Amino acid sequence: MELTERKKRVLRSIVELYISTAEPVGSKAVAELPDMKYSSATIRNEMAELTTMGYLEQPHTSAGRIPSAAGYRLYVDELMAGYRLSMDEAHSINEAIEAKMQRVDEMMERVAKLVSQATDLPAISVASRQRGATVKRFELILAGQGTVILVVMLTNEEVVNKLIKLPVLAGESELKILSAVLNATMTGLAPEEFTPELLERVMSSAGEAASLVPVIMEFTTEVLRKQGSANMAVAGQLRLLGQPEYRDVDKAQRVLTTLDEETLANLPAVMQNQSGTKVIVGPENVSQELKDTSVVITKFDIGDGMQGMIGVVGPTRMDYAKVTARLSYFAESLSKMFAKPEHTELPAGKTEEEE
Amino acid sequence: MELTERKKRVLRSIVELYISTAEPVGSKAVAELPDMKYSSATIRNEMAELTTMGYLEQPHTSAGRIPSAAGYRLYVDELMAGYRLSMDEAHSINEAIEAKMQRVDEMMERVAKLVSQATDLPAISVASRQRGATVKRFELILAGQGTVILVVMLTNEEVVNKLIKLPVLAGESELKILSAVLNATMTGLAPEEFTPELLERVMSSAGEAASLVPVIMEFTTEVLRKQGSANMAVAGQLRLLGQPEYRDVDKAQRVLTTLDEETLANLPAVMQNQSGTKVIVGPENVSQELKDTSVVITKFDIGDGMQGMIGVVGPTRMDYAKVTARLSYFAESLSKMFAKPEHTELPAGKTEEEE
DNA sequence: CTAAGCACACTATACTATAGAGTGCTAAAA
DNA sequence: TTTTAGCACTCTATAGTATAGTGTGCTTAG
Numbered sequence: 001m002e003l004t005e006r007k008k009r010v011l012r013s014i015v016e017l018y019i020s021t022a023e024p025v026g027s028k029a030v031a032e033l034p035d036m037k038y039s040s041a042t043i044r045n046e047m048a049e050l051t052t053m054g055y056l057e058q059p060h061t062s063a064g065r066i067p068s069a070a071g072y073r074l075y076v077d078e079l080m081a082g083y084r085l086s087m088d089e090a091h092s093i094n095e096a097i098e099a100k101m102q103r104v105d106e107m108m109e110r111v112a113k114l115v116s117q118a119t120d121l122p123a124i125s126v127a128s129r130q131r132g133a134t135v136k137r138f139e140l141i142l143a144g145q146g147t148v149i150l151v152v153m154l155t156n157e158e159v160v161n162k163l164i165k166l167p168v169l170a171g172e173s174e175l176k177i178l179s180a181v182l183n184a185t186m187t188g189l190a191p192e193e194f195t196p197e198l199l200e201r202v203m204s205s206a207g208e209a210a211s212l213v214p215v216i217m218e219f220t221t222e223v224l225r226k227q228g229s230a231n232m233a234v235a236g237q238l239r240l241l242g243q244p245e246y247r248d249v250d251k252a253q254r255v256l257t258t259l260d261e262e263t264l265a266n267l268p269a270v271m272q273n274q275s276g277t278k279v280i281v282g283p284e285n286v287s288q289e290l291k292d293t294s295v296v297i298t299k300f301d302i303g304d305g306m307q308g309m310i311g312v313v314g315p316t317r318m319d320y321a322k323v324t325a326r327l328s329y330f331a332e333s334l335s336k337m338f339a340k341p342e343h344t345e346l347p348a349g350k351t352e353e354e355e
Numbered sequence: 356m357e358l359t360e361r362k363k364r365v366l367r368s369i370v371e372l373y374i375s376t377a378e379p380v381g382s383k384a385v386a387e388l389p390d391m392k393y394s395s396a397t398i399r400n401e402m403a404e405l406t407t408m409g410y411l412e413q414p415h416t417s418a419g420r421i422p423s424a425a426g427y428r429l430y431v432d433e434l435m436a437g438y439r440l441s442m443d444e445a446h447s448i449n450e451a452i453e454a455k456m457q458r459v460d461e462m463m464e465r466v467a468k469l470v471s472q473a474t475d476l477p478a479i480s481v482a483s484r485q486r487g488a489t490v491k492r493f494e495l496i497l498a499g500q501g502t503v504i505l506v507v508m509l510t511n512e513e514v515v516n517k518l519i520k521l522p523v524l525a526g527e528s529e530l531k532i533l534s535a536v537l538n539a540t541m542t543g544l545a546p547e548e549f550t551p552e553l554l555e556r557v558m559s560s561a562g563e564a565a566s567l568v569p570v571i572m573e574f575t576t577e578v579l580r581k582q583g584s585a586n587m588a589v590a591g592q593l594r595l596l597g598q599p600e601y602r603d604v605d606k607a608q609r610v611l612t613t614l615d616e617e618t619l620a621n622l623p624a625v626m627q628n629q630s631g632t633k634v635i636v637g638p639e640n641v642s643q644e645l646k647d648t649s650v651v652i653t654k655f656d657i658g659d660g661m662q663g664m665i666g667v668v669g670p671t672r673m674d675y676a677k678v679t680a681r682l683s684y685f686a687e688s689l690s691k692m693f694a695k696p697e698h699t700e701l702p703a704g705k706t707e708e709e710e
Numbered sequence: 711c712t713a714a715g716c717a718c719a720c721t722a723t724a725c726t727a728t729a730g731a732g733t734g735c736t737a738a739a740a
Numbered sequence: 741t742t743t744t745a746g747c748a749c750t751c752t753a754t755a756g757t758a759t760a761g762t763g764t765g766c767t768t769a770g
Contacts, residue, residue: 026763039713044764062720062763139496141506149514151496151506159504161516237593241608249604253596381732394744399733417732417751713770719763726757733750740743 001053009036010046011055012079015067019319022244024064069316072281072294076320083321085329093118093326097333104158104302108233111310111334116236118326121243121314122259127231128307133158134189135220138182140175140212148175150216152223156306162219166211174209181206182216191224234259245292245315258289259313271297271309277324277331282316292316296323300331303338310334356408364391365401366410367434370422374674377599379419424671427636427649431675438676440684448473448681452688459657463588466665466689471591473681476598476669477614482586483662488513489544490575493537495530495567503530505571507578510543511661517574521566529564536561537571546579589614600647600670613644614668626652626664632679632686637671647671651678655686658693665689 013033017025027047031040047065050056055071058064067075085093096114108125116123133156141149148164170178185202186194199217203210237256246252271278280295290313297311310330312323368388372380382402386395402420405411410426413419422430440448451469463480471478494506503519525533540557541549554572558565592611601607626633635650645668652666665685667678 024763028763040763041713041715041765042711045712048765058764060720061765062718064763137498139504141494143492143508143514149494149506149508151504151516153498153504153518157518159516159518161506161514163508163512163514238608238611241604247604249596249602249607252604253593256593379732383732395732396734396744396746397742400743403734413733415751416734417749419732711770713768715768716766718765721760721762723760724758727755729752729754731750731752733748735748736746738743738745740741 001049003053006038007046007050008079010043011050011067011071012075014047014050014056014065015071015075015079018066019317022315022317024059024066026064029064069282069284072316072320073284076279076281076324080321083325085325089118089326090329093329094333097330097337104306105231105233108231108308109235111308111330112233112235115310115312115327115330116239118330119312119314119323120236120239121312121318121323122234122237122240122256123310123312124232124234124259125311126233126309127302128309129156129227129230132190133224133227135187135224137187138179138216140179140182142170142172142175145169148212150219152220154223154227156227158227160223162215164212164215166215170209170212174207177207178209178212186217186220191221191228194221194224240314243315245317254289255293255313258287271299275299277328279320279324294318294320296320296327298324298327298331300334301338302334308334356404358408361393362401362405363429363434365398366405366422366426367430369402369405369411369420370426370430370434373421374672377670377672379414379421381419384419424637424639427671427675428639431634431636431679435676438680440680444473444681445684448684449688452685452692459661460586460588463586463663464590466663466685467588467590470665470667470682470685471594473685474667474669474678475591475594476667476673476678477589477592477595477611478665478667479587479589479614480666481588481664482657483664484511484582484585487545488579488582490542490579492542493534493571495534495537497525497527497530500524503567505567505574507575509578509582511582513582515578517570519567519570521570525564525567529562532562533564533567541572541575546576546583549576549579595669598670600672609644610648610668613642626654630654632683634675634679649673649675651675651682653679653682653686655689656693657689663689 010030013030013036014025017029017033027040027044030036030043030047031038036043047056050071051058051065055068055074056065057068057071059066093114096117097111099110104127108127112123112125115125133154135152136155137153139151139153141151143149143163146165146167146169148166148170149161150164151159151161153159181202185198185205189198194217199214202217203213206213237259240246240256241252246255274297277296277298280297282290282292282294292315293313294316295311295313296318297309300308300310302308308331310327312318312327314323365385368385368391369380372384372388382395382399385391385398385402386393391398402411405426406413406420410423410429411420412423412426414421448469451472452466454465459482463482467478467480470480488509488511490507491510492508494508496504496506498504498518501520501522501524503521503525504516505519506514506516508514536557540553540560544553549572554569557572558568561568592614595601595611596607601610625635629652632651632653635652637645637647637649647670648668649671650666650668651673652664655663655665657663663686665682667673667682669678
């Protein structure tokens, strides 16, 4: 059977009607659309064929049709008209992004919130970290008696600091010696290389301020370890409850719980070699729980070899045109923002995921 | 009418039965309790009187009774038996808290998650910041050509840093001059005092590295401004969906939305002069939306003049004994942890609330 | 090839009947 | 005087039934 132009028109109308009403679409509703010049009977025939072709589904014999996964797929790939952002939308996205953000984790949270707001769906944002960052340089600042500030510069342009209070009286000169030792022995190492043996070696040559070394080493290891993991944020989970398909609390809960765990962890892998905006329709989904849930994701550039990703999760019925348009625009704006010189530098940031 | 011992026993039984079943409690169920030596008819009489006294309510004539707000209040204040944490529970709480946490905001998030986990309810945690923190000292580190690290020490023991990249070639000596100027003119000031006039003044005396000044000043203002606001985190909102009273999506959504906004902002005020654990039962609540929702809050000490607060939100029917016990234990453990020297120092942290 | 008409299928809704739980009251027992 | 047993009554939740409405598929006519 051939997919004629008319069939495409019908399918597109059905998808769009279904997106806006969340109810199965009947032949009459399609026939009554402004520029549909055929009667409901004709539409009915087309719908019957679209059903056998697998693009439509029927919840039960005497109900209207709803798009199948294949139907959505076709819609997204071929039929969907590009949604044009209004000036207002574009403007408010840009404005929101322009706010100053100091740390990557803070920023990811903010971005997730913004995306969620813009799409009225739960959103996630991920910033992949550059693998294998090491310490470029240590710096110790004397900040009062018994108080030392440790500043650690990493190879990926991040800087972290820690205030250390010790009852040891360390003077400028001891700190100078210590930082020289640190820079000589502890830079360029992977977190696994911070062994007890190294600790001992460094301590023995560290001079009077040796008692600072264990604290410094523990902190550094911790920081490097966190560098390895991606930075993620989820926002607006509650918005899912606004969608009619999640009126069932159990279902909403299942999906949202999954959102916290699996999806987040899997998405980077899914997007590995993808570029642009990707739409994952329902059953194409990795996780079984997200079977009738779609995911739309886009990548953006952070610079310094870091990759960002924003995405939203919603019912298979979501308004793909709007969502992809907004997401792409977001990604574009973010990439642009990061390309600007004043924003290139993002000091230290880290998060932990558990629950 | 007098509140006899027996009435109290009955009330207590009813509250506890209702807590565990979430169903109105009938006289028969109470009479059948192991150590209840009266018949259902007697209990019925008592229940009738407890109802006229305002401690119980009847959803409708031929249903069992449920505790009124006054009933819960009495239960929480007088009747509730202290719940004893098992070794296991105490242990797992302690273990969870011991993980290293670097920043206040990170820690608040973690604490909220832990509390939520321990109570199976949405949890919030707040760290009030010390008002009026100012800059104690600036430090500039040369970190490669065109790259400077700014380290700002605040009076409240926090330290923040920022990597600045500028095409200006600044040498050690220029930075030394600049940092001297900064320390002379920009320390001890409130964020409002960072005026354009100040900027101009500082720039004119800053020497060759003057172009760094605007960036530094903007960053500092930002940091100080963030110091003023409290640090909050919400976690486990989804857990509310597990409670039978929130099977209605709309209701759950309303409550959770409120949780994000009002409550968070109001709680510090409510707890102003309170100490220990406070239980706010349903209608005693500030917000109208939280009418049949209870809140349990406890304070803890962070040190450095900072105050922490953890709390959970749940149905009025929640298990107050368990929740208060766990919350108090949490608060105690946290206070202890912060009292330890290694944890006294908490470098910079900040968050933003919007949605 | 398109449209009109009609019988049939199925769901959602309102309505009804019934079982079950719980109460309040009265009267008897302790 | 307090407690308990018994019983009529109330109210809800549940299942079962009838009905209106929507939509389909097929047949037939334009």
